Amino acid sequence: MSLFDYTLRELQEKLHNQEIRVTDLVDESYKRIEEVDGQVKAFLTLNEEAARAQAAELDQQRGDSTAKLFGLPIGVKDNIVTKGLRTTAGSQILSNFNDPLYDATVVNKLNDAKSITIGKLNMDEFAMGSSNENSSYDAVRNPWNTDYVPGGSSGGSAAAVAAGEVPYSLGSDTGGSIRQPAAYCGVVGLKPTYGRVSRFGLVAFASSLDQIGPITRNVEDNAFLLETIAGHDNMDSTSANVEVPNYSEALTGDVKGLKIAVPKEYLSEGVSSEVKEAVQAALQKYEELGATWEEVSLPHSKYALSTYYLIASSEASANLARFDGVRYGKRAEDAETMLDMFKRSRAEGFGDEVKRRIMLGTFALSSGYYDAYYKKAQQVRTLIKNDFEKVFADYDVIIGPTTPTPAFKIGDKVDDPMTMYANDILTIPVNLAGVPGISIPCGFSSNGLPIGLQIIGNHFDESSVYRTAHAFEQATEFHKQRPSLGGARS
């Protein structure tokens, strides 16, 4: 048994009672990384020296401190800026960005809560991708079967938790980038309501969609971590000035009378039969627990993918203009003129998917096309948002699959961007509407890969999402399964 099979609260108790040392937890992390990260490739940069020094220091205060995450080792997605610790966002253009000058607000909050940053986690370049194959470093592998993708873009964050390298991590989610890899790796991942968590210090991809969120082994830890990182921030004018509830109090195990909506579009033909069966079994479990469910319609779901790619790419084309080889990051050598330097630095520094999306966004925003593409997509976004509002007028939560299928094999979808994008059809509408969504384990495929259940709540109602997720988790054993690292299990 690993120390990381305990919940975060149990670990804190053990620390407080002097049963274990912070050093033991940090040792456990680096030992496991040494054992398995050659296969999993979840980490891009380790913070070992500083983390060990910090652990030794915290061990002196053990038993006295009441800091919320005292001594608990965390992994941080590499698009979240960490002072003095290399931050690449999975891109070559930031491969030499070894000395960021400030911490993201979420990292400040982790530091204040006395957690220990173990290292930075691999990801699709600039969070653009659904398989981690767009990382410009080594692609992350799925700990359940290393021939399969871990999902993306927070593939490193999900795989590191699934593989037991860290007990919890931070990811970011623009169109499913926390929930989809959480589903593929059999862990718990939440995308909070847009505005719930500060984006200050998150390398911006699509600013109206991006949110940072927790990836954990169970729902209780997830709620515990969100309490620490949520809240209004003067450094992010889009962060919401809304009170952060005590999410742990929502974990009552009681869902009697809960009204669940199941969109028929989320169980349509693109969804594999194994995934449908797992979701239907989950709905039956909820009935046994005293909840009720009804089929509803989110009629504009099929337009979400188009809407997302136009809006997200447009915002990305503006956000990624900052990578110009002037102030930080890589610069192409021997350019004669400034314009040549810009173009070549970006051509050398960005991968194909990033270039594709920058060009799509530039096209959608360009003169003569703006109304036809960008504005049209924003109007359809309103229709998609209204779909959710109508359902939440009558129901507490929406439930469906997180992804149409379990994880696919590495290399299977790399050549066709449109097939790759279709992985995200069930997660993207949630970002467009700005509502919170979680993925929790709800089954396994015939070849032993995890299946994720998605639970979606109304704006700022993470409490209902957590309550619903936790009740299912209490009644099932899926979240207790651990991968035996190596080849196929079957």
Add this chain to the structure above:
Amino acid sequence: MSRISKDEVKHVANLARLAITEDEADTFTKQLDDIITYAEQLNELDTEGVAPTTHVLDLKNVLRKDEPKEWLNKEDVLNNAPEHKDGQFKVPSVLE
């Protein structure tokens, strides 16, 4: 009918300050055309009179006092730059 021509792809690449090769222009033309063609399904929807969503929360202008405060140290900032000189970022010739 194609939605985007190779010349338009080159034009867009230039606007986005991306150097691309002829081969890349061919590949991107095909791929972007596929994506744009797919995205035109949005034209099935009548959006006459629908207000565009730029932001999901009902936030109005968020204002703060314009007061200077301590932020990053100039030396540290320059040290992250590929080239700097006399306290400023250095770039190749601006004029062709």
